[in-house]
Amino acid sequence: MKTTRLLFLLLFFGSSLSIFSQNATIKGIILDDQNQPLAGVNVSFDSEGTQTDLNGVYVLEIPSGREVQLLFSYVGFKDVRLTLNLANNENYEFNVAMRTDIEQIGTVIIDTKRRKKVQGLEPISPEVARRMVGANAGIENVLQSLPGVNSNNELSTQYAVRGGNYDENLVYVNEIEVYRPFLIRSGQQEGLSFVNTDLTSSVDFSAGGFQAKFGDKLSSVLDIRYKKPASFSATADLSLLGASASVGGVSKNGRLTGIVGLRYRDNSLFVDAKQTETNFQPRFADAQAYFTYKVSSKFELGVLGNVAINQYDYQPLTRQTNFGTLADPVALLVFYEGQEEDRYNTYFGALKGTYAVSERYTAKFIGSIYQTTEQEYFDILAQYRLGEVNTNIGDENLGEVEFSEGIGSQLTHARNDLDALIVNFEHKGILALDEDEDTTLEYGIKYTREDIRDRVQEYEIIDSAGFSIRPPLPDFINEQPYDPFVSPIVPYTTIRATNNVQTDRLSGYVQWSKKTEVGSSDLWLNAGVRAHNWTVNGDGIESTTQTVFSPRGQITLKPDWEMDMLFRLSGGVYHQPPFYRELRDSTGTVRPGVKAQQSIHVVLGNDYSFDLWGRPFTLNSEVYYKKLTDVNPYTLENVRIRYRARNNAEAYAVGLDLRLAGEFVPGTESWVSFGYLKTEENIDDRGYIFRPTDQRLKFGVLFQDYVKVIPDLKMYLNLVYNTGLPGGSPSYADPYNFQTRLPDYKRADLGVSYVIVDTDKLRDSGWLKPFKELSIGAEIFNIFDVRNSITNTFVRDVYTKVQYSIPNFLTPRVYNVRLTMKF
Incomplete structure (x- = not known):
């Protein structure tokens, strides 16, 4: 190597x-x-x-x-x-x-974004991502305010797009694909997103119908570009949730540029506010750097590096969750013993060379290495009481469990280790076929080697009123007293597997783009095709090779109208060849014959730019339809996905996305979004049921404002309303028997900051002189203290034999303070 x-x-x-x-x-x-x-x-x-x-x-x-x-x-x-x-x-x-x-130049802003919208990409201001308030602030926080993008977990940076899951989204930084850890099962374990907003210069996002030059995923593309500093700059951000700092500069001859970012994150503020009392010690930190060196006027080298150290130590103590109705309140009281110790350490390095062979042809060479070493160790004994709650106002025991309807315990154990090494080599080329660059040809070829070493050892033992509960499998059916019960006592669930898997991938694309005219209207055409060949082999695995082809196309028209409108039709065939996690089924067994999931995707979009109140606005609208085959069904537990690895389902997704963006307040950017989605799957031809990401309605508001008489006092508001997701099902259960939904998700985050120094009021002397920007603020997460839930815990009532679905609530109202600096 x-x-x-x-x-x-x-x-x-x-x-x-x-x-x-x-x-x-x-x-x-x-x-x-x-x-x-x-x-x-x-x-x-x-x-x-x-x-x-x-x-x-x-x-x-x-x-x-x-x-x-x-x-x-x-x-x-x-x-x-x-x-x-x-x-x-x-x-x-x-x-x-x-x-x-x-102060404002509306037409210039619209023109600079149009070239991205022609390609079906939505430009997002990195400055908005840096300023907007959120429990997990960053690019992903802003994405979740867009229509069609959903996440019901404020501690997670993962998001689902138009009915897809967390594994179906492409993320690029400077054209280099980046990855996320494998074993994370809850949002509070995640720590930091790969993308560092302090280093970001541009953000483009596509929720579907993207071009062939982007990779082999089913749902979306997030294309990030890091800064090439033109002069020295430095930033720092401090809050109760952690800290970040960055510094960038350029050499005297302008050949070398570099920017470095450091971040630290601590989720204790959120976890300590939840219903589970814990001893919690998270340590999430990373360091990133991006350097470029101009070897000559035609040749440039870029280096991107990242080291992330995530340690998660969790010792739960007690939990009380009240649910039910006012007339019949029920509570779950849990006492814990044991702890969890998780480690997620990732290392990433990439080298990119860009060579301008001529005025018309540019060649790029990219090599990257990603390694992750992860461990998930826990032994937690949970002893629970499910009972009636004292509702007598004035009683000293108000709110406590008085009569137990269910008593039981649960022991969960895991010793999971994973070591993954992913190596990529890629060549891309861009060729202008005419002098005006109105017709271009782009191509690329990429080789990927994945080496995964994985050990899974998990079991769960459940008892109720002192009796061990067997798995709901035919071998454990109890026909007493008619037949003697002779089955052994075994864990309710158990997984034991050791996998050593290597995957070799060869993929490539070619696409043609042309700008022309139809009468006096502008027309952009794009057509391309991707090919992907992969071979899975490893210890005890029969080598399997498969190949898929994905043709795609786009047509964009800007009519010669007085109204500034853009129409776009895009789509094609999209494949997602299985990654390691998709090859491993719920028992830990690797199935090398798993096929690529396929989606026929059609998107019809319109962008309407106009002036309102003398300020620029844009209304974006898209209607989409996906027909999915060879679907790999999965279960979703918080943010952990477990696949069945059988390609035994088909599915569809249909929806409408609307977003109105502009200067609702002069000099600021805000938007209002609405999304409608319906996605269902048919497993083994048993009929259509909700997919785990079937989020029917979504409303989002991202709003910036300032006090007119005190313009340095600014406000940032992030509102999200989602209808409830399907509530999931217990382990080994038939999902067709569990089609209930969680309550609607409602969240409002508010940030207020006061600008002490900015570019309009720099200080010539005193201790404030070094600052180009200095602001201090306060943030309130979940202003209205809404009890949102992400999944259910299923507990048995020993008397009625009923299984209660008890919601796992997310964070309540939390306060934070923040100090932001630029030098």
Whole structure:
């Protein structure tokens, strides 16, 4: 492996040695005040010049050996001037962050986003993600306010899109696919998302119908780009939930840029507020770095690295959950012994080389390595009482369990270890087929090697009133007194497996894009196909090879109307070849013959941009339909997914997404979203039932405001309302017998901050002089203290033999304080 990586590096550097410019060259990227690339910026000197491309990149040859004054100009932005005197053959990089010369420029904002919307991507401001309040703040927190994106667990960064599950979403950072740990089973164990918002320069999201250049998943794409700093900058954020810091800069000659981020997260504030009393010691920390080096005017190297150390120590003590009705209240009282010790340590490194072979052709080479070592150890004995609650007002025992209807205990044990190594090598190319770059051809080929070493040892023992409960299997049917019961006493559930699995994947794509005109209207066409071949083998596993093809296409039309409207039709065939977790069934057995799940996906979308109250607004709407075959059914326990690994179901999803975004308050960005979804599955031809992610209705509001008489006092509000998800089923139970739903999910998070220093009021002296921005604020999570639930715990009543589904409630109202700084 080390030899292969060395050859990969030598290939990059060897290619760069043959690239020399005969003239002094200046090159860079131009960003706007939101750190988004600016296309069409004029870069000129004397009577010569050029313009930035769609990615904000420019390259210009200038005379060497004399002073040259460059002018960077763009309508609505302040001009930038630069005087240079470069030596012969010298390559110089200058990255520009342009500023507006007026307060708001609506047409420019719309134009910079349109090229993404043509591709079916929704641009999201990273600044909104950094400022918006949320229990797990970040990019994912903002995504969950979008229509079609759902998450009913504020401690989780995972999200479901249009009926899919958490494993069906692609995440890229600088075109490099990133991964998440395998063994995490609850939101409070997650810690940190891979994406660090302090390092982020742009965010694009697609909820479906994405192009062939994106990978093989069924539901969505999150495309993140990290910053290339144009000057020194530093940030710090402190709160009761943890801390983060970042620092970035550029070398004097502009060739080397780098940005580093550190984060620490502590969920104790939330877990201590839940109904379960615990001794809780979480330690979630990571370090990320992104460096670029301009070897020449045509060749650039980028390095992305991440180390995450997550330690989760959990010792539950007691729990009391009150449920039922006012007339018939019931309580579950649990006493715990034992503890849980989990570790999730991940290491990620990637090297990316970009070579501008010519003005029309750019080649990219990407190599990455991801390793995760995880352990999940716990022995927890839970002894419970299920009984009637004292409702006598004024009684000193009000709210306590007085009469027990069910008594039992549960012992859960796990010794799970996983070590995964994933290696990727990828080559991509972009070729402009005409001088105006209106027609392009993109292609890519990728090799992936996955080496998984997994040990699963779990069991669960349940007894009620002193009697051990056997699994609900035919071998354990009790026909007493007519037949003697001779079956052995065994755990209610048990899993024991050791797997050593290797998967080799070869995937690729080719796609064609063209911009043309139909009459006086603009038309964009895109067509492509993906291919994916994979082979699964390992100890005791019969080697299995499969191949799938995924054709996709998009048509986007901008009519020549007075109304600014964009129509888009996209879709195709989407496959998701199984990852290791999808190959492993509920018994821990690896099934190498599991097929790729397939989805025929059609999306019809419309973007309508208009002015309201003299400010820009956009109404996005999409109607979609998915027809899924070879579906791999699964059960969902908090955020842990367990597959049946049999491809024995079919499913569908249909829905409507609406979002109105704009400046409801001048100078701020807010939106209101609505989503309707219906998704059902048919397992073994028994009829359609709810899928675990069947979230019928979704309302979301993300709102920013400020006090008019005190504009430095700002408010951030995040509202979400979701109808209830299916409540799940007990272990080994038939899901067709458990089709009830959880209560509706309602949550409101509020943040208030006061800006002490920002770019409009920098301090010339005193202790505030080093700050470019300084603000202090307070946050209230779950303002209305709504008791939301994520799953059910199923407990037996020994007298009536009834199984009660007892909701596992999420966090109540929690307060936080926050200090944000920029230097």
